[in-house]
Amino acid sequence: MASRRAPIAGRYTAEEVALAARNRGMPLEALRHELTPPGLHYLLIHFDIPPADAGTWRLRLHGSFKNSLSLGLEEIRRLPSTTLRVTLECAGNGRGQLAPRYPSVPWLEEGVSTADWTGVPLAVLLEKASPREAAKEIVFHGADRGFDAGVEHHFARSLALAEAMRHEVLVAYEMNGAPLPPQHGAPLRLVVPRWYGMASVKWLQAIEAIDRPFDGFQQARGYHFRRRADEQGEPCTHMRVNSLMAPPGIPDFYTRRRVVDAGEVALAGRAWSGSAPVARVEWSVDGSWQDAVLEPARDLCWRGWRAVWTATPGEHELACRATDEAGNVQPLDAPWDLSGFGNNGAQRVHVTVRP
């Protein structure tokens, strides 16, 4: 098994294509839906979808808790539940646009979606188990197993105890009103709103309290912003402010290049940030920026925006960028990262306008 992979540039490898075919993006025309239609939510599956039997599945809470627990799905369903509409984005979204880029899932722009998740607040489970005084972090263990960079492991991530106690963190058993489908973590998964998707551990089989920082592969080595391979870097946490538009007009099959008729063209898209509510969306034609009209804001969920473009014949480049209430603004160019994380550079859409 390979050690850490060297960045590449230019055309894409067969491995990248195989990962793109497995790990589904959301077609951008689905931005017309606030709630991504079932089956169109993006997927990032590190290893294989594990077999799972909801009837015998157990969720164990163990480690630095006063009470160890082992709960079946029906017991979990009897606990207080809530439903949240949550936008999730893959930390590697936009990786495939970087040059050079890290060989991994070559997302262009489509690794983001929104779903309604129903489950028990994680805090309810943690209070039942009662972390000991010494407990520092809560580790979430998935059932999916494989190798990365030569290291065999199951997928596991941690949160600091205070972060894990946030009321909006769920142990979810339903997506869009139906039991979780296999590919989204059936029968149980974590959902951590505001964070990039890697925090929302799927096929959740154990919750462990530990007294030290978690050193698992996906926590200590994976999912760090780095500029050089020899630095520890900064961990990926909250989603950076970002926005997309549904490309207008009709596409060419192969190039996906757009053609629109001259005249008034309705533009629409969505914007999100894990740090603060979206405060502003701007859009541009050929570098000339103006404000978009915003739909009402919703907590945890992307915010719709729209604009009307009076399109004139010729070749044009559209773009959009969002600003959040914390003052974070999308950069016009992709911020480079060794592993391709956190690319929130402004989307560009090339359009041919015909008379």
Next chain:
Amino acid sequence: MASRRAPIAGRYTAEEVALAARNRGMPLEALRHELTPPGLHYLLIHFDIPPADAGTWRLRLHGSFKNSLSLGLEEIRRLPSTTLRVTLECAGNGRGQLAPRYPSVPWLEEGVSTADWTGVPLAVLLEKASPREAAKEIVFHGADRGFDAGVEHHFARSLALAEAMRHEVLVAYEMNGAPLPPQHGAPLRLVVPRWYGMASVKWLQAIEAIDRPFDGFQQARGYHFRRRADEQGEPCTHMRVNSLMAPPGIPDFYTRRRVVDAGEVALAGRAWSGSAPVARVEWSVDGSWQDAVLEPARDLCWRGWRAVWTATPGEHELACRATDEAGNVQPLDAPWDLSGFGNNGAQRVHVTVRP
């Protein structure tokens, strides 16, 4: 817009990657399910998913019929209905493994899935509309529109009248017991069992009877087996005999290479053919072939197979191939086609067995 694209070899283009991210494959571990879980069915969307309002959608039957019709969804739902479990495969499945290959969706092996489709038999609608004596073909018009090879068109395909009257051809409004999702043709689509997926026109808005062969782009130019660009070629019709296995063991994240422990390893997969029932599946280790155990056959639906491999430490190559009752056998090597259609070459799975 480009004219016909020249074959390429080696690494993949950004356009191929964008098409792979949009056009979802079925992860091969989902072969464990006879019925592909909702959201994991493969997708081939030529243009954009069109907006559609089920409340106002009309299906028109026009052209060389004695009775022109315009039907709303509720009217169609009141007609006799049936549910069929159908395996569909993209005609371009396996294209990405060819060298050189046509620049298009670079499917490796994952463009095949099975769903339960519910709808009205097409024959019921055709009998209501009553084709005139002169009617030769029935054309199915989708609402999706775009360009291919410089030609603007909406997606449309035809069937010979006798083929269209087969009782198993459906105008479907449900998939797996729920209304069609947008990406699978909501609110109405054609389902043509035994044929490659291009025949199953999505977002169906008109059914037209014509007295001559249909000359639409996707019928007369697209979807032909060709060895040279200057030949008309043979139209793609029924799915060629084909089979897959779920790769055993656990994967490496990037390469998807498999690792299994020495000893007995359960192998399982599925086989299908549009021409005749599957009669035999063989599997091999390092080129030594033996028969797999077959599950009961089901009409229109892939057939499960299984085997037990006593794995010995080292590097091994697994493969499988099917034979149908018409005597068609999968080739060991990919049959080359200019556009990458009909690749039913035997799947190869490289496995590292550890002691």
